[in-house]
Structures are given as C-alpha cells and as structure tokens.
Amino acid sequence: MTGPGAPAPYAPGxxxxxxxxxxxxxxxxxxxxxxxxxxxxxxxxLLGVWFLASVxxxxxxxxxxKSIWTAESRAECWGKMAVPEEAACWAFIKGRLSLFVxxxxxxxxxxxxxxSFVLLVxxxxxxxxxxxxxxxxxxxxxxxxxxxxxxxxxxxxxxxxVETDQFGGFMLTLIIGVxxxxxxxxxxxxxALGRTSSMPVLRILCVLFIEFIRGVPLIALLFVASTxxxxxxxxxxxxxxxxxxxxxxxLFASAYIAEVVRGGLQGVPKGQAEAADSLGLSxxxxxxxxxxxxxxxxxxxxxxxxxxxxxxxxxxxxxxxMLDPLGIGRASLADAVWAGLAREVYLFIAVFFxxxxxxxxxxxxxLERKLDTGRESEK
Amino acid sequence: MATASDTAGPRSGAPAVNTSExxxxxxxxxxxxxxxHVLKDINLDVKRGERIVICGPxxxxxxxxxxxxxxxxxxxxxxxxxxxxxxxxxxxxxEIIRSEVGMVFQSFNLFPHLTVLENCTLALVWVRKxxxxxxxxxxxxxxxRVRIPEQAxxxxxxxxxxxxxxxxxxxxxxxxxxxxxxxEPTSALDPEMIKEVLDVMVELAExxxxxxxxxxxxxxxxxxxxxxxxxxxxxxxxxNEPSEFFNHPRHERxxxxxxxxxxx
Numbered sequence: 001m002t003g004p005g006a007p008a009p010y011a012p013g014x015x016x017x018x019x020x021x022x023x024x025x026x027x028x029x030x031x032x033x034x035x036x037x038x039x040x041x042x043x044x045x046l047l048g049v050w051f052l053a054s055v056x057x058x059x060x061x062x063x064x065x066k067s068i069w070t071a072e073s074r075a076e077c078w079g080k081m082a083v084p085e086e087a088a089c090w091a092f093i094k095g096r097l098s099l100f101v102x103x104x105x106x107x108x109x110x111x112x113x114x115x116s117f118v119l120l121v122x123x124x125x126x127x128x129x130x131x132x133x134x135x136x137x138x139x140x141x142x143x144x145x146x147x148x149x150x151x152x153x154x155x156x157x158x159x160x161x162v163e164t165d166q167f168g169g170f171m172l173t174l175i176i177g178v179x180x181x182x183x184x185x186x187x188x189x190x191x192a193l194g195r196t197s198s199m200p201v202l203r204i205l206c207v208l209f210i211e212f213i214r215g216v217p218l219i220a221l222l223f224v225a226s227t228x229x230x231x232x233x234x235x236x237x238x239x240x241x242x243x244x245x246x247x248x249x250x251l252f253a254s255a256y257i258a259e260v261v262r263g264g265l266q267g268v269p270k271g272q273a274e275a276a277d278s279l280g281l282s283x284x285x286x287x288x289x290x291x292x293x294x295x296x297x298x299x300x301x302x303x304x305x306x307x308x309x310x311x312x313x314x315x316x317x318x319x320x321x322m323l324d325p326l327g328i329g330r331a332s333l334a335d336a337v338w339a340g341l342a343r344e345v346y347l348f349i350a351v352f353f354x355x356x357x358x359x360x361x362x363x364x365x366x367l368e369r370k371l372d373t374g375r376e377s378e379k
Numbered sequence: 380m381a382t383a384s385d386t387a388g389p390r391s392g393a394p395a396v397n398t399s400e401x402x403x404x405x406x407x408x409x410x411x412x413x414x415x416h417v418l419k420d421i422n423l424d425v426k427r428g429e430r431i432v433i434c435g436p437x438x439x440x441x442x443x444x445x446x447x448x449x450x451x452x453x454x455x456x457x458x459x460x461x462x463x464x465x466x467x468x469x470x471x472x473x474e475i476i477r478s479e480v481g482m483v484f485q486s487f488n489l490f491p492h493l494t495v496l497e498n499c500t501l502a503l504v505w506v507r508k509x510x511x512x513x514x515x516x517x518x519x520x521x522x523x524r525v526r527i528p529e530q531a532x533x534x535x536x537x538x539x540x541x542x543x544x545x546x547x548x549x550x551x552x553x554x555x556x557x558x559x560x561x562x563e564p565t566s567a568l569d570p571e572m573i574k575e576v577l578d579v580m581v582e583l584a585e586x587x588x589x590x591x592x593x594x595x596x597x598x599x600x601x602x603x604x605x606x607x608x609x610x611x612x613x614x615x616x617x618x619n620e621p622s623e624f625f626n627h628p629r630h631e632r633x634x635x636x637x638x639x640x641x642x643x
Contacts, residue, residue: 269486269488271484271486271488272488272490274451274484274488275482275484275488275489275490275547276490277449277451277477278449278451278477278480278481278482278551279477279478279501279502279506279550279551279554280474280475280477280478280502280506280554281474281501281502281505281506282470282474285505285506289501289505290490293492294490294491294492297492371492373491373492373534373535373536373537
C-alpha cells in the first residue's frame, strides 16, 4: 500500500499511467465539481433547487393539469374551473389556431400555404445538413424554391390570386423571417468584402450603406417602406407592401451581417490569404475557398444572433398594420366573448418564437462543433 | 546551431550550378513601407538550380525581399523579372508567376479547415484545373516524399509543427514550381522538429531545385547553399560562397552579425 505522499515504488522512467482518483470522475465527481465546490456554490445550488421547486409545480398546474381545452367562450371556460381564472383556457387558442397560423388567407386556398411549408422543409434540409446523400442535386430546387413559394402563396398563372394583406400569423413570420435570413447572408457577405476591399469607391459605398441602415431604427425603415417608398419610385409603379417590408428587413439584417462577417474576416490570419495568393489562386477563389469559410466559421455565433434578432423583429410589422402572430393575438383579445385571456395568447406566441429561436441556436452549436478542426476537437 | 550541420551530414560545399541561365533577375529594386525605406537598390541574379541563403539581423528586409519575388509585396522602383516575365500590376502575370514559384512561410499557413490532402490538392484542382483523382495522386506522391502520407486525412491542427511545415513544403511542391522561396521555415519550430524539416529541404536541394532560403541555420547554409547573402538595413552588404562567407567575412557588419549568431 502506498498512501498519498509516500514515495512511489517505481524506478525513474517506469511509472505507468494510472486512472484518476475516483472522487474526481463519475456522477459524484461531477456533482462535487459543479454543484458543491465551495460554500458559495452550495448556497447557490440550494437556492436554485428551491426556486425550481416553487415555480415549476404551479406553472405545470396552470398550463397543463387544470387547464381547459374545450369551451365556446371565456365564461364557459372559467365556469369549468373550480376557481375561475385558476388555470389556462387553451380552448381559446385551439378555436383560433387556424387564424394564428394562416392569418386571413382564404380557407379554400390554405393547402397552398401547407404545400409551401412542406416545400420549404425540403429546401432547408439540404442547405443545413451537408451529409445528405446527393446534396448537390438539390441545388437547383433550393434556388427555385423562393419563386415556387412566391407563386404558390400569391397566386396568378393558373392559381387564384391572393392579396398579401390577407397573409398573417405564423405564416407571415416565416415568410419574412426565412426571406430575410436567406437573402441577408449573401448580401451581408458581399458588403463585408466590399468594406474590406482595397477599392476606395466600393469601400466607401459599402460603409455608407452599412452605417446608414444601422443608424436608423428598423421601425423607421418599415414606416419608410409603408409610406414613403412611393415617392422615390417612378409614378404609377405599385409595389406590394409585403414586398417592401421584405426588402427593408433584408437590407436591415444584411447591414448587421456585414459587420459580423467583417469581424470574422479580421479573425482570419493574413497568412491565409498570402498562402492562397502564393499558390496562384485568384482573389475570388482565395476568398471563396480559403478566407470566407474560416471567417464565416468564426462569425457563426454573431450571424445566428443576428438571425434570431431578425426573426423576432418580424413582429414589428404589427406597427404598419400587418397581422403577424402578435397582431392576430391583439385582434383576438379584442373579441368580447374571449377578452381577458391575454396570458394564454402571449404565452402561446412566446412559445412559438422560443421554439424557432432555440432551434436556430442549437443548430449553430451543432455547426460550430462540426466545423471545429483544431486540436480542441480532441478534448 | 549545430543541428543543421548534423542534418546535412558531412559535405564539403555544394555542387556547382550546372547552368548559367538566369531565372530571377532583380535590378535596382527599391521598396518603401510608407516612409520607411525597407529595400535599397537591390540587384540580384539567380541562376537556374542555384541555392541561395539569405541571412541578416531582423528587420533587415530579407523576408520582404523574397516576398517581392512572388509579389506578396509590391516594389516601387526597379524591376523584377521571373522566368522572363516582369512583375508589374498585371494580375494575370502575377498569378502565373505565383503558380510557378512555391513559398513556404515561417508560420506554415496551412489551411486549417481543409485536410492535409485537400491542402495539397486545392491549387491543382482550382488553378491547374486538374481532375480531383489525378490531383490526389500527385499530392500523395509529395506527401510520401516529405514522409507523412499517413497523415493525409488529418487536419493541420492535429499535426506537430514539424509535420505542418513538411505538409506546407509538399503543398508548394504539388504545383511543380521552378523556384522555391523559404521564409524562415524553421524559426517557429521546436528544436527537435527543425531537423525533420531541414532534412526535407536538403533532399529538395539535391534534386536541383532553385531555392531562396531566408534562415539562420548556418549549418544548412554551409551544406547546401551555393551563395550566402548578408543583408542589413535594407541593403545587400555582402555575398559569397558559404565557406568564404563564414571563414573570411569582409564587411564589418557581417563580422559582427556572425560573431553574434555563432557565439553560443
């Protein structure tokens, strides 16, 4: 037996690799290290447990156990409870679910929205998941998707036309969010390259654009889109409001993306571009194959951060009279039969946004881990 | 200091250059960084197959000089002609010269997001427009030559410094360059890794490659260089064949420099 501190009975150079002490590994080790490592941490852990224990059960009771799922009015809903208002009345949300999803899109045409959504899923998967077999063959489909979806949703060419002011709810959020995200990334990258370019005119134009867009609140831009853009366009051109909003949201996000990507570009050592140059790669090939992949990898947290911000900012279209989920929620709450159920409505909308944004956040973590090729991956 | 001479093995001087064809010709070249006059009236002719070691104190302009040869730095006066093509603002010419001139950097500059093999095939596929399979065959050939074919599927971040630098050499060689520039290739390496890189460079020298090497490995210089150039404050102070250069330096500044680097 060798106690701690006792000289090891190994000749120099013959010491074998020993397993770490038991108390530093496994569940016990983890708990010791992460939950009870100091008196302060013990207090924090106990406080945390107490907080969760006192918050989660009542929440679950309100939202699930005692909640009412079928009723025709608020009065009926509350009548079904032992104590009125003691639990959630999801019957309200259930009854208006289609309004929350489709807005005022004509009922008989809603299959077009559903179909667009399915097509969207098929377009997103090959973009996000690079191990999909035959991923390259999806390229043309992905490129055609915006036009396909635009045709399906707006109609014309054989489909009954639907005015975009009938769009609403989660569908509207998805349209603005997905359009903004997918177009702002390439525009933002181009702006970032322009801003770091050695051509003065290009650089100044990009700086002006970025600084102007970033210096103005999105709401102001949306008002410009809804009211003033007609002054700048040739007389007689009518420009769909949704289209204007899409353009403004995209430009707004691309200015932010440009700055995030510029940060990433600065994080790529100068030697990378020099090595690419010294191999005879042209500027564009060097950017595309060497610099941008590394810059974008560094920028992932910032890019996804911007995307999440953009996605939530889509609710601002409420201000110019578009019926996004919040708009639908407000309109629903104005209904005298159901008035007073604000908690249910806003919680429901919050959960929808949380699920989407949390999904983006998890995907960005997955991407960071997948693209990590350094020594860190061996940890 | 002793490492390089061990590496190169006992060898008395390098074989003479067997051609007299000039492959790089630099005449009256000046360069400034802003107000700072970093290269002053550089005149240098390099023959095909010639191996030149450039040394000098830090900040003397030796790295800048070889970086001018593939236009990583732009010179402002005088002329540089590489393989009969003068380096001007013409982008096409620059790209052609760069694909004929290999460069190895002090900090390796491997592409961390690509595997070792992809690092080597990249330029073949995108500059030489070679089919991927053919490019991989060539790249594997050079990876074997630098003795790390088994690392082909790894990422640079998983290799040691010496291995990374050998990959960087293989990556340059894949383009089948006529000239190889080395910018302090062993300065960022741990002592035990310097030898493996110098071994590869010595083999390359024996194959007759034209080489310009910025280095302080005087053993390497003695063993393989035809000519040693000493630079200080942006000027070429002295140049000679290695044994003369080391044994009978003529200029005071050369003597001082040699006494400083050889005193340990």
